[in-house]
Amino acid sequence: MLTSQRQQNRRGRTVMRDVHALDPDDVLVVQFNERGQPYGDIQPVLANFVGTIARNGNLLPLSFLDWRKMPKKRLNDAWRKVTARFDIPDRHRDVIMQMMGAAWRRWRTEIKAKSYDSNIPLDELVSIRPVPQKLTPEVWEALCHYWNTNEKISKINQENAKKKRGSHALGRTNIPSLEHKF
Structure with missing residues (x-):
C-alpha cells in the first residue's frame, strides 16, 4: 500500500x-x-x-x-x-x-x-455544515465575521510571525519543574 x-x-x-x-x-x-x-x-x-x-x-x-x-x-x-x-x-x-x-x-x-479561509466568500464560510470543531452555528458565524473584518491586521501578524527565529523545545516540562529538578 x-x-x-x-x-x-x-x-x-x-x-x-x-x-x-x-x-x-x-x-x-x-x-x-x-x-x-x-x-x-x-x-x-x-x-x-x-x-x-x-x-x-x-x-x-x-x-x-x-x-x-x-x-x-x-x-x-x-x-x-x-x-x-x-x-x-x-x-x-x-x-x-x-x-x-x-x-x-x-x-x-x-x-x-483548520477551518477559516479568507479566499472563500463570507456567506459561503458561514453556511458550512456541519459547523467545524463542534461549534454552534452562531459562534461560527460570529468568528467568521470577526476574522473577515480583521483580515488586514491578520496579514500583518502573519508576516511578523514568519520573522520569529527561536522556538520552545522543552516539551511538556515547564521551566519551574526543571528548576526544581536541578
Missing part, C-alpha cells in the same frame, strides 16, 4: 477522562514555587486538564472573541471545575487563569487555521 493511501493514526485531542472521573474526595495536590508557578509531576496533568476546560465551548465559548471580556461568572465556573480536581490555594488563581486563557486562545487559533 502506498504511503499516501495509508490511514495515519492520530492521538486526537486530550480529554483527561481519568482526571474528570476522579472522585470528589480524591484531589491532586499541585506544588507551586516562590513565584506562584506550578511545578513537579502533577504540573503537566494540571496543564492538560486546564486545556480541556478552556476548550469547553459551553463553559468558555469563543463568541466573546476576547478572553478579557469573558464574563466573571463563566471564569468562576471554570475555576471551580479546576479546584474540584486539584488542591490549589486561591492565591494561585491568577496563574491558573493565565494558563486557561492561553489554552483558550490556542484553541481559537487552531480553529481558524
Whole structure:
C-alpha cells in the first residue's frame, strides 16, 4: 500500500477522562514555587486538564472573541471545575487563569487555521455544515465575521510571525519543574 493511501493514526485531542472521573474526595495536590508557578509531576496533568476546560465551548465559548471580556461568572465556573480536581490555594488563581486563557486562545487559533479561509466568500464560510470543531452555528458565524473584518491586521501578524527565529523545545516540562529538578 502506498504511503499516501495509508490511514495515519492520530492521538486526537486530550480529554483527561481519568482526571474528570476522579472522585470528589480524591484531589491532586499541585506544588507551586516562590513565584506562584506550578511545578513537579502533577504540573503537566494540571496543564492538560486546564486545556480541556478552556476548550469547553459551553463553559468558555469563543463568541466573546476576547478572553478579557469573558464574563466573571463563566471564569468562576471554570475555576471551580479546576479546584474540584486539584488542591490549589486561591492565591494561585491568577496563574491558573493565565494558563486557561492561553489554552483558550490556542484553541481559537487552531480553529481558524483548520477551518477559516479568507479566499472563500463570507456567506459561503458561514453556511458550512456541519459547523467545524463542534461549534454552534452562531459562534461560527460570529468568528467568521470577526476574522473577515480583521483580515488586514491578520496579514500583518502573519508576516511578523514568519520573522520569529527561536522556538520552545522543552516539551511538556515547564521551566519551574526543571528548576526544581536541578
